[in-house]
Amino acid sequence: MDHRLFQHEELYARxxxxxxxxxxxxxxxxxxxxxxxxxxxxxxxxxxxxxxDSYRILQRLHKIELPKRFELTAAPAGEFLNAKQLYDRYVEMGSAELAKTNAELARNYIRNYFQVRGLVPYVIGQFAIMEARELEPNDVFTSGMVALTNAVDRGELLMEHVYPAETATVPLMKQTLSVGLEIKLERTHDLSAVIHAERLVDGRIMITAIPLLYGTYTVTRGPGTFRLAPPLNLNLAAGWPLLKEQPRRKAELHYAMYRRSAGAGDQVPVAAGLAPSGTPPPAQNELVRIEPAKPVETPVQAPLTTAKGVAKTTPRLKGAKLAKNQKPTPAPKPSPAPTQPLIVEKPATPEVAAATTGGPSPAPKPLATRPPIVAATPAAPVVALASPPPIATATPVPVLPAQPVPPDASGNALASTAGGGTWKTFPPGRMPLGRLIATGDLNDLADRGNTGERVYLRGQFVVNFSDANRAVLRPRTKLTDTVLHFGAGSSTRIIVEFPAGYRPPPQGAVVSRDEARPYEITEVRKLEDGKLNVFVREIMQP
Structure with missing residues (x-):
């Protein structure tokens, strides 16, 4: 055995x-x-x-945004539901479906309605305040007020309306949000979105809504306004709704006692499943949202011009005076129609030019005299005294004092109103940006609803009725459109409201509106029989 072959091996290795x-x-x-x-x-x-827990983690990672204030023209697309529609929608849902809907409503609000599936539900109608209390740190919204309200025309629907605001505004809100005050929510001014829905034990529905505009509110009969602010923090661990079972029952009991003491005890109890019929009476005092007034452009007035040959204008020199007891110089030809006299000053001999009537008649005293109006021109200023034409009568006429002209309040008018005598008008083609539709698109607009954007209407219309400041039009259709059922047809009525000083077109006239001079649509109502009532207003300057 050759030991050289195993000389590198360790016999005791590991x-x-x-x-x-x-x-x-x-x-x-x-x-x-x-x-x-x-x-x-x-x-x-x-x-x-x-x-x-998810909201808390996202806050620590700075991966979530605070609720923001929306503008009326840039709000998320939604649908406006009254008390009956809200009750019918949520009362039919099961427990699992209602929980899924509540999670989606809260999720959309926390995400500032980014990538929303479907339409956001907005509340409209009249609601009476049953109880209002200050928000505390152990609530979902930690600063502001919450008001428990009841629908005026639907007793089975309760709503807790949240008013988030700064702490300094709360004392004024406590004075304003009193028991019995009515809240009026309109689709043209308010955007109160539903963020939670709860089914009570007795079958009623209680929703939680919050105004996305966070605007300024006031009462129709009372001083003081308060402004809302987006919440800086959400305490989701407090749970929904804000008013739990015991505080809600206590608030309803206090409201019933308040109604009895006010002499309306017969209207307090509302049985579940029964709704009062008829239109609710107008409220004595309402909480409404207001907007700061926007200045309205003053139309440029044309310069004062005088007829050729009536008076001659010359430069006015300093220190020139009118001659005393000077008689007016008659015109060479008598004029059948009286004109306004003009007094023109000259350096040496001033002239007084006046129009004369066909025959001599005693000159009675004028009814009213306006102060002199100075018309400035580049070459020579003219001082014109306007007086009414003389009346040919022998009986003396009593002199009436001149009535003061009311000041122009157009500068303080709201630029966007939904029905009134004054609003902002624009030159042709200079109106704000918006969507232009024809009469054939009105059905889609009625089904989808106005999403807060400006919508203009164009087309040809026939005047069926004309009033002082309102006219009812119908789309003008061709024979082929009537046979083939194209367009809106005769089932559409256009109710046009004109501002003060405008003259509506006469009955039977044909009105044509294009993209440069459209009507502004304020509301579209679809009746049960399928007919459309389209409310528009005139926003073009004449």
């Missing part, structure tokens, strides 16, 4: 260890599970920010 494949398999599986958990957890946290 044996080579085996690889533990089982341990490595367990470690890899644990790492894979941790990766999947982190991946699924990120989806759980980011896709469900309405959960308290």
């Amino acid at each position: 044996p080579r260890s085996r690889i533990n494949y089982f341990a490595w398999t367990v470690a890899i599986l644990l790492l894979t599970g941790f990766t999947l958990a982190a991946w699924l957890g990120s989806f759980y946290i980011f896709d469900q920010p309405e959960r308290p």
Whole structure:
């Protein structure tokens, strides 16, 4: 045996260890599970920010935005629902479907309505305040007020309307949000979105709504205004609704006692499933949202011009005076129609030019005399005294004092109103940006609703009725459109409201409106028989 072959081997060396494949398999599986958990957890946290733990984590990571203030023309697309429609929608949902809907409503609000599926539900109608209390740190909204209200025309629907505001505004809000005050929500001024719905034990529905505009509010009969502000923090761990079972029952009991003391005890109890019929009477005092007045452009007035040959304009010298006891110089030819006299000053001998009537008649005293109006021209200023034409009568006429002209309030008028005598008008083609539609698109607009954007209407219309400041039009259709049922047809009525000083077109006239002079649509109502009532207003300057 040759020992040289094994001279490099160690007889007492440590044996080579085996690889533990089982341990490595367990470690890899644990790492894979941790990766999947982190991946699924990120989806759980980011896709469900309405959960308290997810919202807290996103706040610490600075991955969530605070609720923002929306503008009326840039609000998320939605549908306006009255008390009956809201009750019918949520009362038919089961427990699982209602929980899923509430999660989606809260999620959309937390995300500032980014990538919303469907339409946002907005509340319209009249609601009476049953109780109002200050928000506390253990509520979802930590600063402001919340008002428990009841629908005036639907007793089965309750609404807690949230008014988030700064702490300094709360004392004024307590004085304004009193028991019995009515809240009027309109689709043209308010955007109160539903963020939660709750089914009560007795079958009623209570919704939670918050105004997305965070505007300024006041009462129709009372001083003081308060302005809302978006909340800086949401305490989702407090849970929904804001008014729990015991505080809500206590508020309803206090409201019933208030109604009895006010002499309306017969209207307090509302049985579940029974709704009062008829249109609610107008409220004595209402809480409404207001907007700051925007200045209205003053139309440029044409310069004062005088007829050729009536008066001669000369430069006015300093220190020139009118001659006393100077008689007016008659015109060479008598004019059948009287004109306004003009007094023109000259350096040496001023002339007074006046129009004369066909025959001599005693000149009675004028009814009213306006102050002199100075018409400035580049060459020579003219001083014109306007007086009414003389009346040929022998009986003396008593002199009436001149009535003061009311000041022009157009500068303080609201630039956007939904029915009134004054609003902002524009030159042709200079109106704000908006969507232009024809009469054939009105059905889609009625089904989809106005999403807050400006919508203009063009087309040819026939005047069926004309009043002082309102006219009813119908789209003018061709014979082929009538036979083939194209367009809106005779089932559409256009109710046009004109501002003060405008003259509506006469009955039977044909009105044509194009993209330069359209009507502005304020509301579209679809009746049960399929007919459309389209409310528009005139925004073009004459």
